[in-house]
Every structure is written in C-alpha cells, then in structure tokens.
Amino acid sequence: MTHIVITGGAAGIGMSLAHRLAARGERVSVLDRAESDAHQWWAELPQSSRGEWHVVDVADTAAMTKAIESSHRYAAIDGLATCAGVVDQSTVLDVGVDTFTRTMEINVGGTLMAARAVARLLVAEGRPGSMVTLASSAGLGYVAGLGAAYHASKAAVVGITRSLAGDLARHGIRVNCVAPGLVRTPMTRRQRESIGEELLAARAPAGRLAEPEEVAAVADWLLSPAASFTTGHILPVDGGQTSVSVPPIGGHLVSSIDTRTSGAL
Numbered sequence: 001m002t003h004i005v006i007t008g009g010a011a012g013i014g015m016s017l018a019h020r021l022a023a024r025g026e027r028v029s030v031l032d033r034a035e036s037d038a039h040q041w042w043a044e045l046p047q048s049s050r051g052e053w054h055v056v057d058v059a060d061t062a063a064m065t066k067a068i069e070s071s072h073r074y075a076a077i078d079g080l081a082t083c084a085g086v087v088d089q090s091t092v093l094d095v096g097v098d099t100f101t102r103t104m105e106i107n108v109g110g111t112l113m114a115a116r117a118v119a120r121l122l123v124a125e126g127r128p129g130s131m132v133t134l135a136s137s138a139g140l141g142y143v144a145g146l147g148a149a150y151h152a153s154k155a156a157v158v159g160i161t162r163s164l165a166g167d168l169a170r171h172g173i174r175v176n177c178v179a180p181g182l183v184r185t186p187m188t189r190r191q192r193e194s195i196g197e198e199l200l201a202a203r204a205p206a207g208r209l210a211e212p213e214e215v216a217a218v219a220d221w222l223l224s225p226a227a228s229f230t231t232g233h234i235l236p237v238d239g240g241q242t243s244v245s246v247p248p249i250g251g252h253l254v255s256s257i258d259t260r261t262s263g264a265l
Contacts, residue, residue, distance in 0.1 A: 003027040003051060003075045004223060005068060007058050007114050008084030010034040012185030013134065015041060016216035017081055021223075022049035029071040031056050031064060031114075032084070051075055058084045058110030059102070068117040079223050080118045080131045082111045087187055088147035089194075100149040107153035112160050115175070119168055128172030130227070132219045133161045135179040137238045143203075145195050154179075158234055165232030174231035176222045181238030183210040206239025 004021055008014045009030035018028045022045045029051030036042045036053040052074050054067035071077060085107045088099055111133050122129045138146045139154030161177035168175060182188055182200050192200060192209075201208045215237050221227055222235070236242045 001025055001027055001048070002078035003029065003071070004079040004081060005029045005031065005051075005071055005077055005114075005118065006081045006083055007031045007064075007110060008082070010036075010039050012083070012187060013180070013183060013212045013215045013219070014081065014083035015039070016212040017083065017219050018042075018045070020213075020216050020220045022046060024220075025049070027051045027075055029053070029074070029077075031058065031067050033057055057106075058082075058114060059105040061109065061113045064110070064114060065117045068114065069121070072121050076125075076127070077118055077121060077129070078127075079129050080114060081219055081223065082114050082131075082133045084110050084114075085134065085153075085187070087191065088149045089145060089191065090147040090149065092148040095148050099147075100152075103147075103149035103153050104156070107150070108156045108160070111157050115160070115164055119164070119171075119173060122173055123168075123171050129174075130223045131164065131173065131175045132222045133157050133164075133175070133177045134219075135161070135177050135234065137179055137181045137236060137242050140179055140234070140236065140242050145191060145200075161234065162232055169231055174222075174227070176227070176230060176232070177234045178215060178219050178222070179234055179236045179238070179242075180210055180215045181236070181241045183212055183215055185212055204239035204241040205244060208239065210237060210239065 006014045006018055009018050010032035021028050027049055030053045052071045056063045056067045058064050088103050115131055135157040136154040137143055138151045139158045161175055164175040181204055218237050
C-alpha cells in the first residue's frame with residue numbers, strides 16, 4: 001500500500017483522485033482549507049485508505065510542511081498530487097497586485113513548497129516516489145476568459161515540474177504534470193455560468209468539457225508503477241484543445257457520442 005498526499009483534495013479533481021487511489025487499495029492524506037466534516041465522502045472511504053486530513057492553506061509554507069511531515073509520521077509518504085489552486089479571470093488591464101500575488105502564492109508557491117517538503121522526506125530516507133502537479137491548458141497557451149495571473153501561475157507550474165523532474169530523477173523520484181482544459185468542478189462554476197458551457201466546450205475538438213474523473217485517471221496512472229519510466233512530461237487532458245491553433249468558425253461541433261472509455265487505465 002502506497003501513501004499519496006493530495007493538496008486541494010476536498011473536491012473536484014483532488015477528490016476524484018482520492019477515490020481512484022482508495023479503490024485500488026492505496027492510502028490517501030488530504031490537505032485542504034475545508035474541514036473533513038463538510039465532506040461525507042471522506043468518512044465513506046475504507047478505513048485502511050484514510051490517512052490524515054489537515055486543514056491548511058497551501059500558501060502557508062510552514063503550516064503545509066508541518067502537515068506533510070505529520071502525514072509522513074502517520075504512514076510513510078510515497079507520492080504527491082498538487083491539486084490545490086485558485087482561478088482568476090482578470091485581464092491584464094484589470095488585474096490587481098493583491099490578486100496576482102495571491103494567485104501565484106497558491107498555484108505556484110503551493111505547488112513548489114509541497115513538492116519540496118515531500119522530496120526532502122523521500123531523499124532523506126533514500127526512497128523513490130512519484131509526484132503529479134496540476135497545470136492547465138492556460139499554462140500552454142492563451143485561453144480566453146482566464147486571467148493574466150492564472151496564465152502566469154500555470155505556466156510556472158509547467159516550468160517547476162520540469163525542474164523538479166530534472167533535479168529529482170537521480171533520487172528515483174518521478175515528477176509529471178497534468179494540464180487539463182476546462183473541467184466541470186466547483187472551481188470553474190463561475191466561468192461556466194458567465195460564458196456558458198456550450199461556448200466553452202466548442203473550444204476543443206472533442207466538443208465537451210472534461211469530467212474530474214477523467215483528469216484523475218491520468219494523474220492516477222502517472223503516480224502508479226505503470227508509469228515507471230515517465231518523468232518530466234506535461235500531459236494535456238483537454239479534448240484536443242491545445243492540439244489545434246484556431247477552432248473552426250462557430251467552434252467544434254458537439255458530438256452526440258460519448259468518447260469516454262470505461263474501466264481503469
């Protein structure tokens with residue numbers, strides 16, 4: 001049984017990943033600003049799969065490091081998924097310094113400092129491990145409707161992932177990045193309501209939004225031994241959005257065919 005820490009694990013992609021890991025018998029610890037009591041799904045996980053739940057702001061490096069060290073004492077940590085993040089829709093003309101700073105502290109600082117904390121534990125004990133960071137299609141190119149701070153933060157996550165992978169490979173620690181397009185999660189509700197899901201879905205050749213489970217499935221594979229020789233990669237999960245330069249007039253047609261496959265990867 002491996003032990004994976006998930007930042008931002010209370011809902012959305014992080015919650016879906018926790019469910020997938022627990023389903024294959026792994027142990028999960030969660031770091032989130034929300035209380036575990038507010039999320040019934042946590043109590044419903046098998047006892048053997050429940051590590052620790054820490055209420056913490058990932059922008060608070062000292063508190064986050066302390067929480068990770070506590071989870072490691074509970075059960076030795078083998079991996080990390082950094083799903084905590086915030087979204088900003090302010091254009092470069094409107095973004096404020098406070099918004100930019102806070103976005104970078106959470107999305108960039110929260111990713112790097114969590115990875116540093118876990119890496120230090122693994123290296124000190126001479127143990128291998130695996131990490132998955134969460135970027136975005138906005139970290140690979142311009143996405144209308146998302147702000148300058150968000151673009152900057154997710155592009156930084158891409159760079160951090162490659163740096164971590166290069167630094168840690170000799171220690172047997174793999175680091176990869178998942179870059180989703182728009183995912184139907186609580187964090188994207190405002191964007192989906194203000195722009196409309198149909199218009200947002202038309203950005204990608206697949207013609208629909210991603211579900212959290214689809215992104216979690218890719219993160220699960222990257223964390224697993226099945227991806228044992230994969231490190232330093234940025235893997236879009238975006239229905240083809242970043243593979244095209246300009247969508248056709250009116251966007252991509254929405255297909256009535258559900259392209260999702262059943263079963264585990």
